[in-house]
Amino acid sequence: VLLPVRGQMGPVHRMAAERAAGILAVVLMQARQEEELAARGRGDFLTDLAEGRITAEDAPAQARVLGFRPGTGPLLPMVMHLGPSGGGWAVLARAVSEELAAVGVPVLLGVRPVEGRVLVLLGLRSEAER
Numbered sequence: 001v002l003l004p005v006r007g008q009m010g011p012v013h014r015m016a017a018e019r020a021a022g023i024l025a026v027v028l029m030q031a032r033q034e035e036e037l038a039a040r041g042r043g044d045f046l047t048d049l050a051e052g053r054i055t056a057e058d059a060p061a062q063a064r065v066l067g068f069r070p071g072t073g074p075l076l077p078m079v080m081h082l083g084p085s086g087g088g089w090a091v092l093a094r095a096v097s098e099e100l101a102a103v104g105v106p107v108l109l110g111v112r113p114v115e116g117r118v119l120v121l122l123g124l125r126s127e128a129e130r
């Protein structure tokens with residue numbers, strides 16, 4: 001945030017700006033942590049689904065709670081393995097989600113960072129829509 005200043009900033013103004021910057025940093029860090037926890041939760045759901053711990057009857061409702069709204073077409077599960085560093089999964093996950101959402105593909109993306117996996121469930125178009 002850049003505000004016009006017409007005069008010299010006093011100590012009070014500087015302190016207020018520093019505190020505002022600190023609060024903003026905390027809010028941004030909290031938002032990032034919340035997104036990471038949500039991505040891990042989606043990864044847990046997709047892993048449980050793949051390993052049969054979630055029934056076919058319960059899966060659609062749980063997926064909707066996580067924000068996945070596929071059409072009537074088939075679903076395509078995918079797993080991406082991260083490299084040895086494994087630290088860039090958040091950027092990768094965000095980029096994949098944004099690119100697929102931009103072309104109208106329903107996507108549920110989760111992560112399993114300890115295992116080095118990014119799990120993706122895509123809702124494909126029905127044959128009539130292709």
